[in-house]
Amino acid sequence: xxxxxxxxxxxxxxxxxxxxxxxxxxxxxxxxxxxxxxxxxxxxxxxxxxxxxxxxxxxxxxxxxxxxxxxxxxxxxxxx
Numbered sequence: 001x002x003x004x005x006x007x008x009x010x011x012x013x014x015x016x017x018x019x020x021x022x023x024x025x026x027x028x029x030x031x032x033x034x035x036x037x038x039x040x041x042x043x044x045x046x047x048x049x050x051x052x053x054x055x056x057x058x059x060x061x062x063x064x065x066x067x068x069x070x071x072x073x074x075x076x077x078x079x080x
Contacts, residue, residue: 028044035041040059042052054062074080 026046026048028046030045032043033040040054040056044050
């Protein structure tokens, strides 16, 4: 029996939708990215979320989602 046919990989498409005008709190205007062997750390200039520590897998997924968001922003409003 083919294992991939019996147990296909699950995929979850994330499509967050929100009204940006309703987002709470301050906005970060800059971010530093620090890397170690097993973590990616984002350090923001915002007091609300000063640091986010990610696994490489999560950082890659976040990068994909940010890229899609930027593509949508460019489609709607033009290049940044």
